[in-house]
Amino acid sequence: xxxxxxxxxxxxxxxxxxxxxxxxxxxxxxxxxxxxxxxxxxxxxxxxxxxxxxxxxxxxxxxxxxxxxxxxxxxxxxxxxxxxxxxxxxxxxxxxxxxxxxxxxxxxxxxxxxxxxxxxxxxxxxxxxxxxxxxxxxxxxxxxxxxxxxxxxxxxxxxxxxxxxxxxxxxxxxxxxxxxxxxxxxxxxxxxxxxxxxxxxxxxxxxxxxxxxxxxxxxxxxxxxxxxxxxxxxxxxxxxxxxxxxxxxxxxxxxxxxxxxxxxxxxxxxxxxxxxxxxxxxxxxxxxxxxxxxxxxxxxxxxxxxxxxxxxxxxxxxxxxxxxxxxxxx
Numbered sequence: 001x002x003x004x005x006x007x008x009x010x011x012x013x014x015x016x017x018x019x020x021x022x023x024x025x026x027x028x029x030x031x032x033x034x035x036x037x038x039x040x041x042x043x044x045x046x047x048x049x050x051x052x053x054x055x056x057x058x059x060x061x062x063x064x065x066x067x068x069x070x071x072x073x074x075x076x077x078x079x080x081x082x083x084x085x086x087x088x089x090x091x092x093x094x095x096x097x098x099x100x101x102x103x104x105x106x107x108x109x110x111x112x113x114x115x116x117x118x119x120x121x122x123x124x125x126x127x128x129x130x131x132x133x134x135x136x137x138x139x140x141x142x143x144x145x146x147x148x149x150x151x152x153x154x155x156x157x158x159x160x161x162x163x164x165x166x167x168x169x170x171x172x173x174x175x176x177x178x179x180x181x182x183x184x185x186x187x188x189x190x191x192x193x194x195x196x197x198x199x200x201x202x203x204x205x206x207x208x209x210x211x212x213x214x215x216x217x218x219x220x221x222x223x224x225x226x227x228x229x230x231x232x233x234x235x236x237x238x239x240x241x242x243x244x245x246x247x248x249x250x251x252x253x254x255x256x257x258x259x260x261x262x263x264x265x266x267x268x269x270x271x272x273x274x275x276x277x278x279x280x281x282x283x284x285x286x287x288x289x290x291x292x293x294x295x296x297x298x299x300x301x302x303x304x305x306x307x308x309x310x311x312x313x314x315x316x317x318x319x320x321x322x323x324x325x326x327x328x329x330x
Contacts, residue, residue, distance in 0.1 A: 030061070030285055031068050033093040035084050035107065037100045037230030039075035044233050044256055048119075048274045052097065055278025061285070074103060076204060076234035078175065085110040095284050097277055100230045101176040104129050108140060115290045117280045118142035119273040122178035122228060124295055133295040141290040142280065143273045144297045145178075145228055146253070151185030154225050154251050154266060157303070159193050160321055161264055161310070162249035165223040167196050169216050169248075171239065173229035174201045182227040202231040209235075210242055217246035224250035226257070228267070236260060249313055258304040258329060263313065268298035302326040 034052070038045030049071075053063065061067045070093060072084040085106035088096055095115045098107055104118045108129060122145045124130045131137035133144070159165065170186055172179035183199050190197045200212055216222055224243050226232050232239070232253070240261045243250040252258065252265040276296070284290060304327040310317050322328060 029066060029068050031070070031093045032281060032285075033070045033072070033088045033091065033096040035072045035074065035081075035088060035096060035098045035103055037074050037076060037081070037098075037103055038233055040071075040073040042073075042075075042233070044236070045073065047256075048099070048271050051271045052274040052278055055275040056281065059278060059282040061278075061282065074230070076230045078102065078204070082106045089114065095281050097274075097281060099274075101127055101129075101178050102173070102230050104140065108138075112139055114139060115284050116140040116142075117277050117284070117290070119277050120145035120228065120270050122146060123148065123181055126181065127177045130295055133297070135292065136295055137291050139290055141293045141295055143276060144295060145270065145273075146268055146298055146301075148181045148185040150267070150301075151182050151225075151227075152189035154253075155186055155189050155193055155195060155197075157264060157266055157321070158223055158225060158249060158251045159195065161305070161317055162223055162313075162315055164221055165249060166194060166221040167198070167216075167219065168223045168225055169198050169200045169213065170225050170227060171200050171202055171232065172227045173203075173231045174199075175203075176229060179227060179229055186225060186227075202229065202235065204231070206235050206238060209238065213242045213246055213248070217248055222246075222248050224248045226250065226252045228253045244309070244312065247313060249315065255302060255304040255327060258306045258309075258327070261306065261309060263306055263309045263315075265304045266301060268301055273298075304329070 036045050063069045070091060074081040074084060081103050089110035095117060096107060097117050098104055099119045101121050104121055107116055116139055118140060119142055125132060129140050170183050172183050187197050226239055236257060250263050252262045253267040254270055255265050258265045280293060303325045305317060305325045306329040307317060
């Protein structure tokens with residue numbers, strides 16, 4: 001060990017860093033990029049990044065010590081997504097972590113050599129991001145958000161908590177394959193439940209959304225399903241407010257919507273996907289090829305119910321449904 005390496009090792013011990021970090025400290029600082037679909041101050045985005053950083057730390061990687069992370073926040077803006085994808089391709093980090101179909105596409109257009117680890121992408125095969133789940137075959141791999149078949153489950157749960165509904169507005173991002181695919185799955189299940197479904201497109205400019213939702217609610221017995229997309233998170237507060245204002249029972253794809261006042265949610269723990277993504281980043285930094293690393297699907301789904309919201313909507317939540325919930329907000 002030379003003098004410079006010895007000094008670095010002593011400094012890391014003094015700072016209380018994990019053993020794995022101390023072992024790596026003498027080597028070159030590794031560089032990765034993180035491109036997220038949300039805004040920098042978005043609390044959901046911050047929670048996801050914190051989980052990723054925690055996962056890295058557990059594996060011995062700490063930003064500012066043996067790792068340097070460049071962050072970019074697209075804020076639900078497709079133009080920014082394309083701009084930052086091009087920027088990262090020029091910066092040439094060793095790996096790029098990203099989330100959602102709206103970002104993976106531009107990144108793959110910008111680079112076919114830099115390894116990409118993605119999270120919460122509903123249909124990476126259908127979108128053309130990977131050749132197959134078991135063998136991605138290119139420079140991208142990661143974690144599936146959920147399978148389209150989950151849409152049938154969403155409709156069933158909504159019918160259980162609000163049995164009088166006969167119509168459901170499906171809020172979706174039509175610019176991504178997932179928006180179309182999720183709507184198709186829900187539409188296929190609707191006839192067996194006696195429900196008519198209508199697509200409502202989400203876009204960056206939501207100035208017309210209040211008018212559209214008000215018109216839909218005016219015909220009675222309506223409800224809402226919010227499908228997964230970056231725009232769904234960006235406009236979270238507005239969507240929850242509109243559902244409450246127009247007395248529409250609404251189902252969401254992630255638990256944080258219910259904590260923010262939504263009625264019911266069902267889906268995987270997407271924050272945990274960021275923590276799991278740290279393991280894939282670690283493996284690639286240690287030499288593994290993303291082409292050979294399988295895309296993983298969720299193994300556990302969670303349900304949350306907000307009883308305050310149910311009461312405001314005049315709904316009595318069945319005990320059987322409450323017994324299934326992982327979180328009940330009273």
